[in-house]
Amino acid sequence: MARATDTYVCQSCGAVYAKWAGRCDACGSWNSIEIEEGASAPPGSLSASAAASKGRAIELETLDGDVKAEARLPTGNAEFDRAVGGGLVPGGALLIGGDPGVGKSTLLLQIATGLAERGTRTLYLSGEEATAQIRMRARRLGLTKSPMSLATGTSMRDILATLKAEKPQAVIIDSIQTLWSDSLPAAPGTVTQVRSCAQELVRFAKNTGCVLILVGHVTKDGQLAGPRVVEHLVDAVLYFEAETGRSFRILRAVKNRFGAAHEIGIFEMTGGGLKEVPNPSALFLGEGGEPATGAAIFAGIEGTRPLLCEFQALVSPSTLGAPRRAVVGxxxxxxxxLLAVLDTRCGMDFGRHDVFLNVAGGLRISEPAADLAAVAALLSSRLDTPLPEKLAIFGEIGLSGAVRAVPQMDTRMAEARKLGFEKILCPNGADGDKATSRRRVEQAADVVAYVKSLA
Known part of the structure; x- marks a missing residue:
């Protein structure tokens, strides 16, 4: 018979240890390793009764069976539906995280009322706020007439009993860290409790076809708190992001089994709640006017949506031994x-200059297609030459100095054309509409020559 041993679990990341330690080697947290109460046997061991019983053979199937396509549930919020892939899927589980005060509860209250007004039996269950607080928010947002059901509680046993009795079609839990199961001696919010409660709720959603939306807290690093297994349990993981001092919010899907990952929905926070932004390119572009040096318009793609934004660069002579490099977004x-490529392949020296680069509007860009726009902005500031008006730029630059093609070039040009941009600076190989004036480039040196020719 296997001897029972104690298991120690990091309460920040869920790493398991055989003995206690002051610092977690996986995430670096101090004093976060605690004993996992209720562990009676080491992992992988079986009890005597379980070892004596025989398992039941699982039925095997082939790939050519019939597939029943479930109709998605529209929420009435086009930006949220876009981020989740076109609507909520019955039986799907979603996990939404975000910084405190970013507007998660406001967004989900609007989603819950939108579902209820379209005939979906919706239950909003809060473990953090009292009923009076939620009603005050609903009154401020003008949502008090919605037929949505509301409840507060943290006991997992009571929540499951309520769900089985009410049989809702959509359930929103705010938040998973507040729930606790009396079958476990651990405190609410610990790795054991979060994992157990999430498993029970996801199992209920899969068995009944109910849509489950969980709210998760985030750590100081911006990651969802709790064990990583929770993100693997759910079908979609979304982050609700906000830039300090900005009114817009971005709902970004980092995992989605029912739609495109990295899809985004954009909202604007107002006194009446979160408003959809149907044309985000206009939000992130400048006000227009005279062309300024160091400004370049980038035609990007976020998920499946084309999005235009402005790159701003400032290159100034440095008096320091090690020039500064500052990047925002x-x-x-x-x-x-890119600075090394410009120096080595194009003969443009930035070694004695401070370089500052900013994506206007607080947007964060991660795709390599922004290389050409960043280089154009840097050269424009370095040569003190403004780029032409109504010029959109995109393209990836390799270490050899070659400008490489990027995905969805025609979509980028179509979005730029729709917003009145008549000129495109792009890699060779882009087709697009012949009515758009395009300048195809193959090397980074071509961009340097192009900017110099504008002087």
Whole structure:
């Protein structure tokens, strides 16, 4: 018979240890390793009764069976539906995280009322706020007439009993860290409790076809708190992001089994709640006017949506031994690489200059297609030459200095054309509409020559 041993679990990341330690080697947290109460046997061991019983053979099937396509549940919020892939899927489980105060509860209350007004039996269950607080928010948002059901509680046993009795079609839990199961001696919010409660709720959603939306807290690093297994249990993981001092919010899907990952929905926070932004390119572009040096318009793609934004660069002579490099909204390592390419392949020296690069509007860009726009903005500031008006730019630059093609080039040009951009600076190989004036480039040196010709 296997001897019972104690198991120690990091309450920040869920890493398991055989003995206690002051620091977690997996995430670096101090004093976060605690004993997992209720563990009576080491992992992988079986009890005597379980070892004596025989398992039941699982029925095997082939790939050519009939598939019943479930109709999605529209929420009435086009940006939310876009982020989740076109609507909520019955039996699907979603996990939404975000910083405190970003508007998660406001968004989900609007989603819950939108579902209820379209005939979906919806239950909003809060473990953090009292009923009076939720009603005050609903009154401020003008949602008090919605037929949505509301409840508060944290006991997992009571919640499951309520769900089995009410049989809702959609359930919103705010938040998973507040729930606790009396079958476990651990405190609410610990790894054991979060994992157990999430498993029970996801199992209920899969068995009944109910849509489950969970709210998760985030750590100081911006990651969802709790064990990583919770993100693997659910079908979609979304982050609700906000830039300090900005009124817009971005709902970004980092995992989605029913739609495109990295799809985004954009909202604007107002006194009446979160409003959809149907034309985000206009939100992130400047006000227009006279062309300024160091400004370049990038035609990007976020998920499946084309999005235009402005890159701003400032290059100034440095008096320091090590010139400064500051980047906001883009990858600093990517900037260092492009500066090395411009120096080595194009003869443009930035070694005695401070370089500052910013994506206007607080947007964060991660795709390599922004290389050409960043380089154009840097050259425009370095040569003190404004780029032409109504010019959109996209393209990836390799270490050899070659400008490489990027995905969905025609979609980028169509979006730029729709917003009145008549000129495109892009890699060779783009087709697009012949009515758009395009300048195809093959090398980074071509971009340098193009900017110099504007002087």
């Amino acid at each position: 883009w990858d600093s390592a990517r900037l260092s690489m």
